Amino acid sequence: MNACLVIPRRHLMPFGQAGISMILINCLLPLFAVLLIWAPQIVNAGSFSVTPLRVDLSKAESTRVINLHNLESKPVTVQLQILSWSHKDGTDHLTPTRDVIVTPQTFHLKANSLQIIRAGLLRKPDTNEELSYRLIIEEIPEPPSTDFTGAQLALKITLPVFVAPEKTSKPQLEFQSIVQADGKLKVRILNRGKVHTKIQQLVIFAEGKAEKILAKHEKSLYVLPGQERNILLKTEAYVLSDSDKLIIRVTSSNESMDFYASAGPP
Numbered sequence: 117m118n119a120c121l122v123i124p125r126r127h128l129m130p131f132g133q134a135g136i137s138m139i140l141i142n143c144l145l146p147l148f149a150v151l152l153i154w155a156p157q158i159v160n161a162g163s164f165s166v167t168p169l170r171v172d173l174s175k176a177e178s179t180r181v182i183n184l185h186n187l188e189s190k191p192v193t194v195q196l197q198i199l200s201w202s203h204k205d206g207t208d209h210l211t212p213t214r215d216v217i218v219t220p221q222t223f224h225l226k227a228n229s230l231q232i233i234r235a236g237l238l239r240k241p242d243t244n245e246e247l248s249y250r251l252i253i254e255e256i257p258e259p260p261s262t263d264f265t266g267a268q269l270a271l272k273i274t275l276p277v278f279v280a281p282e283k284t285s286k287p288q289l290e291f292q293s294i295v296q297a298d299g300k301l302k303v304r305i306l307n308r309g310k311v312h313t314k315i316q317q318l319v320i321f322a323e324g325k326a327e328k329i330l331a332k333h334e335k336s337l338y339v340l341p342g343q344e345r346n347i348l349l350k351t352e353a354y355v356l357s358d359s360d361k362l363i364i365r366v367t368s369s370n371e372s373m374d375f376y377a378s379a380g381p382p
């Protein structure tokens with residue numbers, strides 16, 4: 117996690133401006149004091165550094181180590197949970213599982229210290245299809261004092277966990293696109309393969325339009341095996357029709373590929 121350091125700067129100003137500024141400060145100080153008294157208190161979440169950002173398990177490597185570093189100057193209590201992960205109807209679904217174990221499940225992490233987390237596979241990998249999970253790392257806030265009336269913020273990190281199938285496989289992507297009534301482009305991404313893919317960028321061109329970019333999606337997303345994702349994109353300075361042919365350029369973690377689709381229903 118990145119930290120932000122704010123350093124005040126000093127500026128010199130003419131005497132007249134300084135006098136006006138001092139008057140304004142004197143007038144506003146009582147208001148600031150009232151705001152500080154009545155403003156709700158907020159307790160900030162902690163800061164963690166986690167490596168790796170993805171956990172890969174397999175028959176050959178059934179255990180992995182995750183490093184969690186507390187970057188704060190105060191201790192924190194952390195809880196771990198592993199859940200089975202699927203994506204349906206535009207929503208991630210997380211359900212309890214005993215396929216994978218993580219230890220320790222709850223621990224107290226001292227200030228500026230490192231905790232080693234171990235993830236272990238408790239089941240046999242599937243022969244053909246990759247298995248998907250999410251590891252949730254969650255800070256447990258200390259109980260507030262009796263006179264505390266604000267909000268407590270707790271840090272929560274989720275890491276993808278994948279169990280490779282026994283048979284080597286690749287993702288198989290298919291794309292469908294439909295122009296919506298408002299002119300936006302709905303793109304359906306279907307993974308017919310047996311392993312996931314992580315799309316880091318998706319760029320759409322109109323075929324025969326000198327590869328002028330029509331739409332772009334730059335938020336990374338996972339497409340799990342046998343599942344689909346739908347995204348809605350605003351087209352740039354071009355009105356699409358159902359007869360338009362599109363080039364969909366997909367950049368994943370290890371390659372860039374072009375796919376072809378029509379702007380209308382298949």
